[in-house]
Amino acid sequence: ADERFDVIVVGAGPAGTAAAYTIAKAGLKVALIERGEFPGAKNIFGGVLYRKQLEDLIPEFWKEAPLERTIIEQRLWVLGEDNTFQVAFRDGRFQDPPNCWTGLRVKFDQWFASKAEQAGAVPIYETVVTELLRDVHRVVGVRTDRVDGDLYANIVIIADGVNSLLGKSLMVHREWNPDQVSLAVKEVISLPKQTIQDRFNLEDNEGCTIELIGQMSKMAGLGFLYTNKDTLSLGVGVMVSDLQKKRVKPYEVLDSIKRHPMISRLIQGGEVKEYSGHLIPEGGFDSIPPLAGDGWMICGDAAQMVNAVHREGTNLAVTSGRLAGETAIAAHLRGDFSFGTLDDYNTAIRASFVHKDLKKYRGVHSLLGFGDSEKLFDKLPESLNEAIYQMLLVDGVPKKDKQKMAMRLLRDAAGGNLDLLRLGIKGWRAMN
Ligand code: FAD
Numbered sequence: 001a002d003e004r005f006d007v008i009v010v011g012a013g014p015a016g017t018a019a020a021y022t023i024a025k026a027g028l029k030v031a032l033i034e035r036g037e038f039p040g041a042k043n044i045f046g047g048v049l050y051r052k053q054l055e056d057l058i059p060e061f062w063k064e065a066p067l068e069r070t071i072i073e074q075r076l077w078v079l080g081e082d083n084t085f086q087v088a089f090r091d092g093r094f095q096d097p098p099n100c101w102t103g104l105r106v107k108f109d110q111w112f113a114s115k116a117e118q119a120g121a122v123p124i125y126e127t128v129v130t131e132l133l134r135d136v137h138r139v140v141g142v143r144t145d146r147v148d149g150d151l152y153a154n155i156v157i158i159a160d161g162v163n164s165l166l167g168k169s170l171m172v173h174r175e176w177n178p179d180q181v182s183l184a185v186k187e188v189i190s191l192p193k194q195t196i197q198d199r200f201n202l203e204d205n206e207g208c209t210i211e212l213i214g215q216m217s218k219m220a221g222l223g224f225l226y227t228n229k230d231t232l233s234l235g236v237g238v239m240v241s242d243l244q245k246k247r248v249k250p251y252e253v254l255d256s257i258k259r260h261p262m263i264s265r266l267i268q269g270g271e272v273k274e275y276s277g278h279l280i281p282e283g284g285f286d287s288i289p290p291l292a293g294d295g296w297m298i299c300g301d302a303a304q305m306v307n308a309v310h311r312e313g314t315n316l317a318v319t320s321g322r323l324a325g326e327t328a329i330a331a332h333l334r335g336d337f338s339f340g341t342l343d344d345y346n347t348a349i350r351a352s353f354v355h356k357d358l359k360k361y362r363g364v365h366s367l368l369g370f371g372d373s374e375k376l377f378d379k380l381p382e383s384l385n386e387a388i389y390q391m392l393l394v395d396g397v398p399k400k401d402k403q404k405m406a407m408r409l410l411r412d413a414a415g416g417n418l419d420l421l422r423l424g425i426k427g428w429r430a431m432n
Helices: 014-025 051-055 105-119 165-169 193-200 240-246 250-259 261-267 314-334 339-351 353-360 370-392 399-414 417-431
Strands: 003-010 030-033 048-050 070-079 084-090 100-102 122-124 129-135 138-144 150-158 181-190 206-214 221-227 231-239 271-281 296-298
Touching: 003 014, 003 138, 003 314, 014 030, 014 105, 014 314, 030 105, 030 150, 048 051, 048 314, 051 314, 070 100, 070 261, 070 370, 084 370, 100 206, 105 122, 129 150, 129 165, 150 314, 181 240, 181 250, 193 261, 206 370, 221 250, 221 261, 231 240, 231 250, 231 261, 250 261, 296 314, 296 339, 314 339, 314 353, 339 353, 370 399, 370 417, 399 417
Parallel strands: 003 030, 003 150, 030 122, 070 206, 150 296
Antiparallel strands: 048 100, 070 084, 129 138, 138 150, 181 231, 181 271, 206 221, 221 231
C-alpha cells in the first residue's frame, strides 16, 4: 500500500509494455499494472505484428518471440455475391529480414511483458486501475481495486486501450462517437498445419494475409483472414455508426463472410476455438487527444493511434510507448514532471511516423460517413466485380460496348457522373 514508483504504467498491451520496458532498462522504478490475469489474457487483434518498431526496442526479438507465420504474401479480395476480384503481392525479400508476422496476443503480450519484467519492471497483474489520483491538477498516482491499493509515482503513463476510462476521467477525450470506433469480431479456427499450407499455397512457417472488402451486409467494414501455424484468424470490423443505423449484429456480418463461396472453402472442416469482440479506434488524426499534462502521458489506442488504412496499430502503440518512456527518463533526469517537460513526448510523436501517417490519412474518416461508405464498401465493389465479369465474358458483344457498360455500372453505383468524380477526388485527397 502507498508504494512509490518513478513511473506507473497502466495497461500491459503493446503501448504500456513498450513504455515499461524502456523505463526499466534505464534503471528507474516502474510498475506495470494490468487488469487481466496475465498480459494478453483478454487482448485480441487481427493480427499482424511488424518488425521495425519492436526491433527498435529488442534487436532480433523474433528469434525468441512467440510468432505464428512470417507473412510473405498479402492479398486483397473484393467479394461480390458469387464472385471475387483478387490482388496479391508476394516478395521473397519479406522473409529476410522478416517484415511482419501473424501472431496471437494471448501469447505475444505475455512474452513481451516478460521482457519488461526481466528488465526490472514490477508486474502488478489482475489489478484494475479505477481512477487517477490528483493533487489539484497534477496526476500523482493511481487508485486500484486492491485493498489499500493506492500507488504513487512522479509520472503515470496511460496505455489502457481504446476505451481508456482514465483518458475520459482526465477529460482529454469523451466517450467516442459511433463514427470514431468500429466493432470487430473474430474467430480463431483450427485446421491441420498442412491443410492451411495447401489451401493457401504456403511452405512451412510462411504465412499470408487476406483483406476482405465488399459483400458484408452493405456495411462500412473490412474483413480479414490470416494464417497462423495451425489456426486461421477470421474477422470483420464494422463502424459502430453503421451497425446502429442498419440494426445489424456484427456476428451476422461475420457469418455472411463465412458463407461466401471463396471463404467457406478455405475454412471448411475447421473448428472454431475462440470467439471474441473488440473496438478499434477509427477516428484518426482529428481524434488524437492532448498527449501529456502535469504528471501524465497517454499512448497507443487510448490516444486513437491506429492507421486503419494499413491495419497498423500495434506498431504505433509500441513507438508511442517507447517515446513516452524516453520522455519519462528525461523528466526523471531533470527532476521536472510538469507539462512543460512531458510535452516533449508530444514533440517526439509529431516528429515520428505515428503523427505523419495519421495526418496523411486524416481525410479517410470523412469517407466513412454513411452515404459514401455504402457506395465505397458495397455498391462500387459489387459493380467493379460485375464490370470485370462482363469484360471477361466472351459473348460476341464488341469490347467497346463492354467498356461503356462497365463505366455505366460504376457511374450508377456512385450515383451519377458527378458523384463518381466527387468520390474519386475525395478518395484521392483522403489518401494523400
Ligand atoms: P491494448 O492492446 O488494448 O492494451 C490495453 C491494455 O490495458 C489491455 O491489456 C487491458 O487489459 C489493459 N487495461 C485497460 N484498462 C485497464 C485498467 N483500468 N486497469 C488495468 N489495466 C487496464 N494492429 C496491428 O498492428 N495489426 C493488426 O493486424 C491489427 N488488427 C486488429 C484487429 C482487430 C480485430 C483489433 C480489435 C485491433 C487490431 N489492431 C491491429 C490494433 C491493435 O490491436 C491495437 O492498436 C493495439 O493493441 C493497441 O495497443 P495498446 O497497448 O494501446 O492497447
